[in-house]
Amino acid sequence: MIHFIGAGPGDPELITVRGRKLIDEADVIIYAGSLVNPDVLKGSKPTVEIHNSAYMDLDEVMDVMSRAEKSGLKAVRVHTGDPAIYGAIREQMDRLEEMGIEFDVVPGVSSFLAVAAVLKKEYTLPDVSQTVIVTRMEGRTPVPEKERLIDLARHNASMAIFLSIGFIDEMCKTLVEGGYSPDTPVAVVYKATWPDEKIVLGSLADIAGKVKAEKIDRTALTVVGRFLGGEYGLSKLYDKHFTTMYRKGAEEQ
């Protein structure tokens, strides 16, 4: 049995209890060394065998997993944030299925949720946006034609853009061309929840310059939308006059 584990965004306290327990009990750990905070692995057994997948290809990763399984060792595969978001986890799960090796997945706190937490914001504000678009720009890895940023921009939804900080100029230009007004608020968060976290706030018109001034060129998430601003409607859920399954609304006078 192989356990895939979402390690969370960085702070070692932001892994799930189950993920923590599985890491502590593991004989073999394969972790995404480019992004997973090594402190998350502290507490594992002194005898544990640790592999950094940044230096491995898919065959090598699968090889470590299958050898562990054959030797009856407990193996875990640790991904950053949640493995379902740009985790390249599917190809590993499919290979395990082909090999007849059982596995399960322990979710984690994705960085786009950690970013909302550090900014103290909510993506889904009444009268502002009820939709969150999680996307990335095309870089060395392509994005399907129908999901081009310029087309997604038309909705003016709350947006979290991964893996694209190196293209911040083009990103902002495209978002404006696609339909966000240039004064739309933007936040770039570098290494959310790590000790060296940085938050840069601005608008589509000026964020690119600010990000470059801070020399941020990796491990950052860009979030865009009016949810970062101060105007919104109040929720129905906690509206005094709104009846819910659990609470009867007060009669209007």
Ligand code: SAH
């Ligand atoms: N599975 C991960 C994403 C992996 S892709 C998750 O759920 O968060 C790697 C990208 O995620 C980075 O380029 C960056 O855009 C973002 N990222 C990961 N950790 C981050 C963090 N702590 N702060 C800001 N962005 C982060």
